[in-house]
Amino acid sequence: MSRSASHTNAAWRNLFLQFCLLLSLAHAEDFYRLLGISRDAAKKDIKKAYRQKSLEFHPDKNKEEGAAEKFAEINRAYEVLSDEEKRKIYDRHGEEGLKQHEAREAGGGGGGGGFDPFEQFFGFGGGRQRQDQEQRTPSVDVPLKLTLEEIYSGATFEVTYIRQVLCLKWEMCMKTNQECQGPGIRVKRQQIAPGFVQQVQQHDDRCVARGKMWLNNCSECPNKTEAEKIDLTVDVTKGIRDRESITFEGVADEKPGYKAGDLNFVVMEAPHPEYHREGDHLYKTMEIPLVDALTGFSLTLTQLDGTEFTITIDDIIECDETLRVPGKGMPRRSGRGFGDLFITFEVDFPDALSEEQKKALRQTLGAETVDTSRSEL
CATH class of the missing domain: 2.60.260.20 (Urease metallochaperone UreE, N-terminal domain)
Structure with a gap:
C-alpha cells in the first residue's frame, strides 16, 4: 500500500473514531438520568438516590409492567457511578467504552491499548467475556407463618427489616493493591529460581475487590457497614404454596466487594382444625x-x-x-x-x-x- 493511501485510511479511521466517541458521549448521561442526579453528584448523593430508586422499582413492591427492567437498569447505573474508575470511563467513553474496559479486565488486562470504538463496531479484538462470577453476601430466610385463610384470600404485610449497609464514605477507606484479585483473594508472586516466578493465592479479608484493599482503622468508615432500617411490603399471592419464598432481591446485608444477597420470606402453612x-x-x-x-x-x-x-x-x-x-x-x-x-x-x-x-x-x-x-x- 502506498504512503498516501495509508495516510488516507488513517484519516478516515480517526474521523470514524471521533464520530463513535461523540455517539458514546451523547449517551453518557443516561445513568445519571436513571438515578435522577446531576453529573457532578457526590458519592453520598449517588447512594441516596440509588436507595430511593431501587425501593421504588423493586419488582416485589412495584407490579407495573417494566418495573423489573427498570430495577436492573438502576442497579447497573449505581454499580458504575459508585465506582470512581468506572465512572470516569463512562463519562469519557460512554457505556460501550465501559463494556470494553470490563471485558479487558475480565481477561486479565490483555490486549493493551485503551478504548477503541473501531474494534467495538467492527468486532476486532472484542475482549474475552467476564469469567469471574460476582460474589454475594449470604441470603437471609425469614419464616412467614400463615393461616390457611390468609393463603386462601391473599394478604399484605408491612414489615420493617434492619440490615447492614455500606457507610456513605466506605470507598474512602480503600487503597490500590494489585495483588488483590477479588473479595478475600490475594495473589502474591515470588521468585523461586532465576527466570521462574510462582503465583501463590492467599485468603486476605483486607482485599475487597480486584485491585482494592481495605484500610484498617479508617476513620471515615471504621466498621465498613452501618445499620439501616427499611420498610417492605410483603404481598402474599392467593394460593401460595407451603415452603414457597417471597423474595426481595439484593436486600440482605451489604459488604465491600460483594453484591447483597436476597431476603426470602418462607411461607410456613399453619395447621387447620378442619381442612x-x-x-x-x-x-x-x-x-x-x-x-x-x-x-x-x-x-x-x-x-x-x-x-x-x-x-x-x-x-x-x-x-x-x-x-x-x-x-x-x-x-x-x-x-x-x-x-x-x-x-x-x-x-x-x-x-x-x-x-x-x-x-x-x-x-x-x-x-x-x-x-x-x-x-x-
Missing part, C-alpha cells in the same frame, strides 16, 4: 349418622373466606366414602380457577338397637324375620 391441603385441593373428614347415610341429607359448609355453600346428597353413603366437590378447593397459584374439595364420610353406627327398632329395620329393608325365641340343641 388439610395438598396442592390446590382441600380435604375434610366428616362424621354422619347412619340415618343420613341411608336416606340422604343436605350439608352447608363454610369456605375459608367465610362464604357458605350447600351440597345435597340423595344416594346412600358407604363408610369411608369420599365425595368430590369441584371448584371448592384452594385458589390456583396461576390465578386460573380453584382446586377441588374432597369430603370423606365416616358413618356413625348406633351402639345398640331395641327389638322394636330391629323389627322395623327388617321390615323396611325387606329382610326375613328371624325367630329368636327357639333354638336347636
